[in-house]
Amino acid sequence: MIVNNARLLSVAVNASGFPAEDLPEIAFTGRSNVGKSSLVNFMLYRKSIARVGKSPGKTRTINFYEAEGAEGAVRLVDLPGYGFAAVSKSETRNWGKMIEGYLKNRRQLRAIALLIDSRRPPTELDMTMYEWLNFYKGKEGFGIIAVATKFDKLNAAEKPSSVKAIAGALALPESGVIPFSSQARTGRAELWAAIENFTAR
Ligand SMILES: Nc1nc2c(ncn2[C@@H]2O[C@H](COP(=O)(O)OP(=O)(O)OP(=O)(O)O)[C@@H](O)[C@H]2O)c(=O)[nH]1
Ligand SMILES: [Mg+2]
Structure with a gap:
């Protein structure tokens, strides 16, 4: 999908902040600092619609973005990351509730x-x-797409072994892991194609 128009729709901490209209949604999850917000920007053809952090824990809310292309609109949902040290037990619980609520x-x-x-x-x-x-x-719920981020950080020999290791751990075929780099601007077409497999109905 070529995105012609993107906007931030809603910043939510619970269901009352979730957009109501029935647009197909794709959500992004992963540990803090893995590159979710950077990926969302790149997927939306925008530089900084989603805020990117130098230190982990930048995104602490559920952020809904609307992407419009020639074939219609979808929403991309940036979820708060998990697994960084600076959070308390109660914050971790809160995170769990937020994600589960979504x-x-x-x-x-x-x-x-x-x-x-x-x-x-x-x-x-x-x-x-x-x-x-x-x-x-x-x-018969949602699909799961695996994305290997920061692929630019690997050398030529490490690239295939990285995909292999991730596919192996998740018990997916290697073709089920999408190498991605927001920095080198690679993987966007492949990830949109994977998304469209689930949204085109
Ligand atoms: N080299 C490289 N760095 C990246 C890439 N994507 C993101 N980063 C860097 O990784 C750091 C974290 O990026 P974010 O996009 O904020 O990560 P996040 O997953 O949204 O993090 P939280 O909001 O804390 O959960 C930033 O310093 C980015 O510049 C990439 O493809 N390559
Ligand atoms: Mg983020």
Whole structure:
């Protein structure tokens, strides 16, 4: 999808802030600092519609963006990241409630992209998140898309082994992991194509 128009629709901490209209949604999850907000900017063809952080924990709310292309509109949902040290127990609980409140009963949700840092194998928290997603998607719920972020940081030899390691850990075919770099501006067409598999209905 070529995005002609993008805007921030809503910043939510619970269901009362979720947009009501029935547009298909794609959400982005992954550990803090993995590159979710940078990816959302790049996917929206925008420089800084989503705020990017130097230190982890920049996005603490559920941010809804609307993307308009020639074939229609979809929403991209930037979820708060998990797994950085500076949060208290109560914040962690709050994070869980926020994410659960979104994943449960969100009819519009067509797919979730799980972002994994391409420089290392999925962490324990990534694996827990993946299991959680598989649980919440139920029998005919949303799809799951795996994205290997910051691919620009790998050398030529590391690239194939990174995809292999992530695919192996998630029990996906290698073709099921999309190498992505917001910095080198690669992977956008492939990720939009994967998204459109779930939104084009
Ligand atoms: N080299 C490189 N750095 C990246 C890439 N994407 C993001 N970064 C950097 O990684 C850091 C975190 O990026 P964000 O997009 O804010 O990450 P996030 O997942 O939204 O983080 P939280 O909001 O804290 O959950 C920033 O310093 C980015 O510039 C990439 O593709 N390549
Ligand atoms: Mg962010």
